[in-house]
Amino acid sequence: MYSHVTKADAGEPMRQLDAKDIVRTPKPRQWVGTVIALLFGSMFLHMLITNPNLQWSVIGHYLFSHAILSGIALTLELTVLAMLVGLAIGIVVAVMRLSDNVLLQRISWAWIWFFRGVPPLVQLIFWYNLASLVSSVSVGVPYGPTFISWQTNSLITPFTAALLGLSLTESAYAAEMIRAGIQAVNRGQVEAAHSLGMTGAQAMRRIVLPQALRIVIPPIGNDTISMLKFTSLVSVLALPDLLYSAQEIYARTYQTIPLLLVATLWYLVLTTILTIVEHAIETRLRRGHGSGPTATAAGPGTRWRLIPAWQGSVPKASP
Amino acid sequence: MAADSGLAGLGSEGLAVTGEPLVVIDRVRKSFRNVPVLKGISFEVSAGEVCCIIGPSGSGKTTLLRCINRLEKIDGGMIYVAGRPVGVMVHGTKLREMRPQELADQRRDIGMVFQSFNLFAHKTVLANIIEAPVIVKKTPRKTAVADARALLARVGLADKADAYPEQLSGGQQQRVAIARSLAMNPKLMLFDEPTSALDPELVGEVLAVMKDLAEEGMTMIVVTHEMGFARDAADRVIFMDDGDIVETGSPAEVLGNPRQPRTRSFLARVS
Numbered sequence: 116m117y118s119h120v121t122k123a124d125a126g127e128p129m130r131q132l133d134a135k136d137i138v139r140t141p142k143p144r145q146w147v148g149t150v151i152a153l154l155f156g157s158m159f160l161h162m163l164i165t166n167p168n169l170q171w172s173v174i175g176h177y178l179f180s181h182a183i184l185s186g187i188a189l190t191l192e193l194t195v196l197a198m199l200v201g202l203a204i205g206i207v208v209a210v211m212r213l214s215d216n217v218l219l220q221r222i223s224w225a226w227i228w229f230f231r232g233v234p235p236l237v238q239l240i241f242w243y244n245l246a247s248l249v250s251s252v253s254v255g256v257p258y259g260p261t262f263i264s265w266q267t268n269s270l271i272t273p274f275t276a277a278l279l280g281l282s283l284t285e286s287a288y289a290a291e292m293i294r295a296g297i298q299a300v301n302r303g304q305v306e307a308a309h310s311l312g313m314t315g316a317q318a319m320r321r322i323v324l325p326q327a328l329r330i331v332i333p334p335i336g337n338d339t340i341s342m343l344k345f346t347s348l349v350s351v352l353a354l355p356d357l358l359y360s361a362q363e364i365y366a367r368t369y370q371t372i373p374l375l376l377v378a379t380l381w382y383l384v385l386t387t388i389l390t391i392v393e394h395a396i397e398t399r400l401r402r403g404h405g406s407g408p409t410a411t412a413a414g415p416g417t418r419w420r421l422i423p424a425w426q427g428s429v430p431k432a433s434p
Numbered sequence: 435m436a437a438d439s440g441l442a443g444l445g446s447e448g449l450a451v452t453g454e455p456l457v458v459i460d461r462v463r464k465s466f467r468n469v470p471v472l473k474g475i476s477f478e479v480s481a482g483e484v485c486c487i488i489g490p491s492g493s494g495k496t497t498l499l500r501c502i503n504r505l506e507k508i509d510g511g512m513i514y515v516a517g518r519p520v521g522v523m524v525h526g527t528k529l530r531e532m533r534p535q536e537l538a539d540q541r542r543d544i545g546m547v548f549q550s551f552n553l554f555a556h557k558t559v560l561a562n563i564i565e566a567p568v569i570v571k572k573t574p575r576k577t578a579v580a581d582a583r584a585l586l587a588r589v590g591l592a593d594k595a596d597a598y599p600e601q602l603s604g605g606q607q608q609r610v611a612i613a614r615s616l617a618m619n620p621k622l623m624l625f626d627e628p629t630s631a632l633d634p635e636l637v638g639e640v641l642a643v644m645k646d647l648a649e650e651g652m653t654m655i656v657v658t659h660e661m662g663f664a665r666d667a668a669d670r671v672i673f674m675d676d677g678d679i680v681e682t683g684s685p686a687e688v689l690g691n692p693r694q695p696r697t698r699s700f701l702a703r704v705s
Contacts, residue, residue: 306505307552307611311566311618312542314534321569326556 173373177364178380186360187381193277193346193356198339200282205289206328210319212294223290230287236348238280243352245271277349285342292334296327332400336393340386347382357381454517456481456622456653457502461511464497471497473677474511479655479670481621484648486664486685487657489674490700495657496549498674499624502655503544504537515544516621542570545615549627551607553599553614559586560595563614571618578617585613589643605636609643616647623647625656641667661705665689673697 163169177183211223230238246267255261271279300323308318350359358378365374455478464472471494479485487495500506502513504521513520521537522529532540554562563582567573573581586592589609599607608628615623625644629637641663648654648667658664664671664685671688673681673696681694692698 301552301555303548303550303552304554307546307548307554308566309505309538310503310541310544310546311614312538312570313566314538316534317538317569321565322554329556 168372169376170370170373173370174376174380177361177374177377180364182355182360182364183357183377183381186355186357187385189355190343190346190357191385193281193349194339194343196278197281197285197346198335198342200278201285201342202289202293202335204282204286205293206324208286208290209293209297210324212290213297227287227290230283231291233284235280235284235345236351238284239277239348239352242271242279243273243276245276273349273352273354277346277352277354281342281345281349284345285338288338289335292331292338293327296331297323299330300326329400333393333397336389336396340389340393343385343389344382347378455479456483456516457655458514459498459502459511460513462498462501462508462513463510464494464501464506464508471677472501472508475674475677475679476511477672477679477682479622479653481653482651483669484652484654484656484667485670485672486668487655487672487674488659488661488664488688488700489680492676493674494677495674496626499546499626499655499657502622502624503541503546505546515540538570542566542618543621545618545620545623547608547611547615547623547625547628549630551599551604551611551631553607553611555599558596558598559591559602559610562599562610563617566614567617582613582617585616586610588616588646589613590639603636604632605639608632608640612640612643612647622653622655625654625658627657627659629658629660659704661689661701673700675700 164171208223208226211219212227214220233241249267251264251266252270253261253264255263297319304322304326305315305318308322309315313321346356347358349356350362353359355363361374361378365371368374457479459475459477462472462475463470473494475494475498477485487498489495497506501508502515502520507521512522518540519529520540521532523532523536553559554565557565560579560582563585564573564575564578567578567581568575583592583595586595589612591606591609591613594602594606594610599610602610612628628644629640632640637660641660644654644656644663645667656663656668666685668685670682671685672679673688673692673694675696681688681692681697687693688697689701692701
């Protein structure tokens with residue numbers, strides 16, 4: 116094709132063309148599409164604004180009401196706690212999954228299999244009804260005397276049932292993410308730690324996990340946003356989170372749609388904030404935390420980067 | 435001869451007998467998936483000696499080095515460092531593999547420098563160096579930091595203490611890696627092709643640090659392609675090919691006047 120561009124074909128003398136003169140290619144189809152989209156969008160907005168059933172005044176009335184705000188507080192509390200507990204368990208399960216001990220591997224496999232397989236809603240209800248399966252929980256010698264005992268009903272409040280269901284589900288997903296993160300840390304890091312006299316446990320705690328957790332920060336951010344939405348499941352346990360607080364109000368006033376919209380607006384606000392935070396963290400990770408000049412021969416880098424570029428250029432060690 | 439001192443090492447667990455070589459490699463065999471990579475290697479390294487291992491890729495020299503601090507397990511023979519079998523405990527006539535803590539204790543005395551540096555990517559230069567002294571040896575932090583700064587000055591990087599590894603050039607990273615190993619006061623230093631991943635203009639600075647170390651009397655086993663370094667700094671050169679030692683002797687003998695045709699053809703190719 117290149118060779119076809121001769122003086123005759125192009126109708127331009129060669130060596131007089133300049134790429135800076137290129138104009139934008141017109142995109143008529145994109146224009147048509149935009150017009151149609153705007154039309155539908157404005158119809159939808161018009162419906163939203165003028166439809167009396169939406170009752171904007173009701174929305175305005177409840178948007179910052181005490182019940183809704185305390186619901187938001189509970190939603191956030193559940194999100195943070197479930198993520199923290201889930202991640203803590205997930206780290207342990209991931210390390211077990213990668214251990215040399217076959218028993219630990221199997222336990223970890225079973226844990227992930229179970230808690231990833233059972234829907235969180237089923238788990239919430241199950242945990243809440245634990246008392247009908249196990250009436251009391253006690254510490255003592257197996258099949259022998261007990262030292263302390265609790266009634267299951269006093270242990271399992273709606274809140275603990277919710278926290279268990281959400282965090283255990285999260286732990287299974289977190290374990291898989293963290294396992295991938297651990298495996299992504301260069302093997303040489305562990306060998307260097309070993310050669311300095313560190314045990315496997317020390318190398319894992321001091322060298323591998325800190326790097327693995329940095330790698331999985333973006334997916335953890337993603338999971339946090341999911342968790343925020345999953346917390347709405349706890350409304351089945353009559354736990355006054357954002358959704359249940361809205362439900363409670365419309366059960367009294369029958370203003371179903373406006374109150375669902377109140378909840379929707381707040382969920383959107385919260386997920387938007389979390390998304391912005393997540394993006395900020397990711398950009399910061401990519402940029403290298405502003406720790407001075409990072410542009411080395413290896414290219415624009417970051418000290419958080421998973422595998423520094425120079426390792427790609429290293430010839431494979433001879434066996 | 436290697437076999438004799440090997441047997442002597444068996445009984446004297448944990449005792450470095452004076453006059454004994456620091457490292458004894460005795461009939462070491464190792465295979466990867468039935469492919470033999472070390473076919474019964476034996477040699478000794480005395481304290482203070484600098485021993486360079488050269489040979490084509492795939493000759494088993496890196497594997498041998500990795501066996502000396504048990505990053506690889508051996509299938510036969512035995513390796514002794516400071517009179518103790520590596521990675522193995524001896525109870526009477528029974529041998530058992532070391533527990534993780536025992537192995538970690540043994541590895542403290544054996545420093546290793548890798549081809550790809552392997553600095554801890556999430557830690558500063560200073561944190562890299564004090565990590566093992568503080569965590570493994572329980573050296574007080576203040577002492578460890580002072581020692582680390584002295585080591586950094588020694589490798590010419592006193593001003594880089596707070597830099598992260600990837601802000602350094604390859605040559606600087608490798609010098610930090612050497613300092614990090616030295617921070618544990620090892621009796622023996624292993625170098626696995628320490629300059630192979632470096633740009634040519636950065637090789638010299640790393641070799642200079644290694645030469646200083648050799649002159650200070652450190653016992654060193656160096657797998658290298660740098661014939662110049664072997665000629666200048668080594669007390670002994672071992673040429674390996676195909677899992678075996680082909681030729682060993684002083685640098686003048688092996689590099690200057692090789693007896694074996696395989697050594698000659700290898701040297702002709704690399705220089």
